[in-house]
Amino acid sequence: xxxxxxxxxxxxxxxxxxxxxxxxxxxxxxxxxxxxxxxxxxxxxxxxxxxxxxxxxxxxxxxxxxxxxxxxxxxxxxxxxxxxxxxxxxxxxxxxxxxxxxxxxxxxxxxxxxxxxxxxxxxxxxxxxxxxxxxxxxxxxxxxxxxxxxxxxxxxxxxx
Amino acid sequence: xxxxxxxxxxxxxxxxxxxxxxxxxxxxxxxxxxxxxxxxxxxxxxxxxxxxxxxxxxxxxxxxxxxxxxxxxxxxxxxxxxxxxxxxxxxxxxxxxxxxxxxxxxxxxxxxxxxxxxxxxxxxxxxxxxxxxxxxxxxxxxxxxxxxxxxxxxxxxxxxxxxxxxxxxxxxxxxxxxxxxx
Numbered sequence: 001x002x003x004x005x006x007x008x009x010x011x012x013x014x015x016x017x018x019x020x021x022x023x024x025x026x027x028x029x030x031x032x033x034x035x036x037x038x039x040x041x042x043x044x045x046x047x048x049x050x051x052x053x054x055x056x057x058x059x060x061x062x063x064x065x066x067x068x069x070x071x072x073x074x075x076x077x078x079x080x081x082x083x084x085x086x087x088x089x090x091x092x093x094x095x096x097x098x099x100x101x102x103x104x105x106x107x108x109x110x111x112x113x114x115x116x117x118x119x120x121x122x123x124x125x126x127x128x129x130x131x132x133x134x135x136x137x138x139x140x141x142x143x144x145x146x147x148x149x150x151x152x153x154x155x156x157x158x159x160x
Numbered sequence: 161x162x163x164x165x166x167x168x169x170x171x172x173x174x175x176x177x178x179x180x181x182x183x184x185x186x187x188x189x190x191x192x193x194x195x196x197x198x199x200x201x202x203x204x205x206x207x208x209x210x211x212x213x214x215x216x217x218x219x220x221x222x223x224x225x226x227x228x229x230x231x232x233x234x235x236x237x238x239x240x241x242x243x244x245x246x247x248x249x250x251x252x253x254x255x256x257x258x259x260x261x262x263x264x265x266x267x268x269x270x271x272x273x274x275x276x277x278x279x280x281x282x283x284x285x286x287x288x289x290x291x292x293x294x295x296x297x298x299x300x301x302x303x304x305x306x307x308x309x310x311x312x313x314x315x316x317x318x319x320x321x322x323x324x325x326x327x328x329x330x331x332x333x334x335x336x337x338x339x340x341x342x
Contacts, residue, residue, distance in 0.1 A: 004206075004292050004293055004296055004297055005205050005206045005293060007292075007297070008206050008209055008210065008289060008292065008293055009206070009209050011213070012209035012210070012212055012213050013209070015213060015216055016212060016216065019216050019219075019220065026219045026220060027216065027219070029215075029219045030212070030215040030216035030217075030218060030219030030220070031212055031215055031216070032215065033214075033215035033218050033219060034211040034212045034213070034214050034215025034216070034218075035211065035212075035215070036215075037211055037214055037215065038207070038208065038211040041211075043167045043168060043171065045203065045207075046171055046200070047170050047171060049196055049199045049200060049203070050170065050171065050174045050196055052199065053192045053193075053195040053196035053199060054192055056195055057188060057191045057192045057195060088252075090252055091287055091291075092286075092287055092290045092291075095290055095291055095293075095294035095295065096199050096202070096203060096294060098294065098295060099202075099294040099295055100195070100199065102295070108299070111295075112299070112303065115303075116282065116303070116307070119253070119281045119282045120253075120278065120281045120282060122253055122254065125253065125254045128254055128257065129254070129257065131330060132257045132260070132261065132329050132330055133327075133329060133330075134327075134330075137318075137322065137327065140318070140321060141274065141277070141314075141318065144314045144317060144318075145278065145281075145314065148278075148307070148310040148311070148314060151306070151310065152303060152306045152307055152310065155302070155306045156299065156302050156303055156306070159302045160298060160299060160302060
C-alpha cells in the first residue's frame with residue numbers, strides 16, 4: 001500500500017511542476033478545479049466510509065471469508081457479478097470498501113468481479129441507455145460487458 | 161443552512177456517536193470508530209494529490225481534438241485514440257452517453273464508439289489512480305491488461321452485429337425529461 005501512495009505523490013508532484021513550468025495560469029485553474037471536485041466529493045466519500053465501518057463491525061471476518069473468500073468459488077463470483085451489475089455506486093467510493101474486504105479475507109476474484117461489473121454493466125441505468133442506443137443494442141452491450149467483466153474477474157483471481 | 165445539514169449531518173451524528181462510544185467505553189462504537197479512522201487516514205494520505213491530478217488533466221486536455229480522428233477510416237490509429245480519449249474522462253458510465261452521441265455526430269465509427277464506451281467505464285485515469293492507491297498497482301495493471309483487448313473485441317463484435325441494422329444514437333436533448341427524473 002505504502003509504495004503505491006508514494007508513487008502517486010511523486011507522479012502528482014512531477015506533473016504539477018511540469019504543468020507550472022509550461023503554463024502557470026492553466027496550472028492554477030487546474031488546482032482550483034481539483035479542489036472544487038474534492039470538496040464536492042468529500043462528504044459522500046466520508047459517509048460511505050462510515051457506513052462501511054459500521055457494516056464491517058457487524059459482519060465477522062469468518063462470514064466475509066465464507067461468502068467472499070477463496071472457498072466461495074463460483075457462487076461468490078456469480079453473486080458479486082449480480083450485485084455489481086445492479087448497484088449504482090460510483091466506483092471510486094467502492095475502493096475503500098474493497099480494500100477493507102480484501103484485508104479481511106475476501107478473494108481477489110470476487111472483489112475484481114464486483115468492481116468490473118459495477119464499472120461496466122448498468123441495470124439501473126438501462127432505461128436511460130436504451131433511450132440513446134435503442135433497447136436491443138443496450139441489451140447486447142450489457143450482456144457482452146457482463147461476460148467480459150466475469151472473465152476479467154476470474155483472470156485477476158488467477159493472476160493475483 | 162439546510163444544505164449543510166443535508167451534506168454534513170450524517171458525519172456530525174457519527175462524530176457524536178464516536179465521542180459517546182469512547183466516553184462510555186461502548187465496545188462496538190469504539191471498534192467502528194477505529195476502523196473508520198484507519199480508512200480516513202488511508203484516504204487522506206493520497207486522495208488530495210489524485211484530485212490535483214484530475215484538475216490538471218481537466219485544464220490541459222482539449223477533448224475536441226480527439227473526436228475528429230475516430231471515424232470509420234481511422235484504422236488502428238482511431239482505435240488507439242478511442243482508448244486514450246476515454247482515459248482522460250471522468251464520471252459514471254451514464255455520463256458517457258452524451259459524449260458518445262457527440263462522437264457519433266462527428267462521424268466516429270461504431271467500433272470506436274463501443275471501444276470508447278468500454279474503456280470509459282474502466283480506464284479513466286482519475287479512477288485508476290484511486291484504484292492504485294487502494295488495491296495496488298498489480299491489481300490495476302492486471303485489470304487493464306485483460307480489459308482493453310476484451311473491449312476492442314466487443315467493439316468489433318458490436319460493429320459486426322450492427323452492420324446492416326441502421327444503427328443510430330438518439331439526440332440527448334430529446335430525452336432530457338428522462339434524465340431529469342433520475
